[in-house]
Amino acid sequence: QVQLQESGPGLVKPSETLSLTCAVSGYSISSGYFWGWIRQPPGTGLEWIAIINHSGSTYYNPSLKSPVTISVDTSKNQFSLKLSSVTATDTAVYYCARKALTSHAFDYWGQGTLVTVSS
Amino acid sequence: EIMMTQSPATLSVSPGDRATLSCRASQTISNNLAWYQHRPGQAPRLLIYGASTRATGISARFSGSGSGTEFTLTISSLQSEDFALYYCQHYINWPLTFGGGTKVEIK
Numbered sequence: 001q002v003q004l005q006e007s008g009p010g011l012v013k014p015s016e017t018l019s020l021t022c023a024v025s026g027y028s029i030s031s032g033y034f035w036g037w038i039r040q041p042p043g044t045g046l047e048w049i050a051i052i053n054h055s056g057s058t059y060y061n062p063s064l065k066s067p068v069t070i071s072v073d074t075s076k077n078q079f080s081l082k083l084s085s086v087t088a089t090d091t092a093v094y095y096c097a098r099k100a101l102t103s104h105a106f107d108y109w110g111q112g113t114l115v116t117v118s119s
Numbered sequence: 120e121i122m123m124t125q126s127p128a129t130l131s132v133s134p135g136d137r138a139t140l141s142c143r144a145s146q147t148i149s150n151n152l153a154w155y156q157h158r159p160g161q162a163p164r165l166l167i168y169g170a171s172t173r174a175t176g177i178s179a180r181f182s183g184s185g186s187g188t189e190f191t192l193t194i195s196s197l198q199s200e201d202f203a204l205y206y207c208q209h210y211i212n213w214p215l216t217f218g219g220g221t222k223v224e225i226k
Binding site: 038045047048051059062100103105109110 | 151153172208217
């Protein structure tokens with residue numbers, strides 16, 4: 001059974017960097033698929049942030065105001081997200097998820113982690 | 120960027136009734152569309168991909184249809200666990216985008 005688990009600080013100060021990690025179990029990231037981050041700000045819908053595959057190819061949502069970096073560590077079977085210079089608008093529940101190769105949809109998701117940007 | 124518009128924003132349905140949710144893409148996406156169910160405090164769950172193919176383990180109560188720019192998710196005979204938020208999402212190109220969601224609530 002594929003499982004994803006987000007981890008990271010729940011509170012980040014404005015202008016600082018938000019860093020999250022998604023640990024994957026039940027499947028080896030190096031075997032394939034795309035691995036992504038999606039967020040849900042309070043009271044709004046889902047927003048795709050970024051995605052990476054096992055070989056390091058990346059795609060980003062150009063709509064995000066804060067600079068974004070996604071990376072993968074196949075040795076630890078995890079991938080990470082960094083948002084720089086965050087503002088209050090980056091407050092959201094952040095989900096990591098796997099994008100399937102056959103269906104092309106996000107078939108496995110983490111439970112999500114709330115990150116609040118506040119001083 | 121392809122915009123996904125869902126309607127209605129809220130749908131009030133009685134248990135046992137049918138719910139019909141709509142999703143419109145701002146340009147053609149063929150059948151590159153997924154539907155997700157999102158219950159509060161839980162991870163979103165993939166229901167439908169390819170516009171009409173049910174994901175593994177998804178009840179036959181859920182069905183998807185459409186192609187091009189107009190799509191529909193139908194939930195027949197609503198059960199208590201079906202009252203939730205539903206999102207559509209295209210995956211034809213980058214950036215991936217979601218619709219604003221439809222909340223299915225108990226009437």
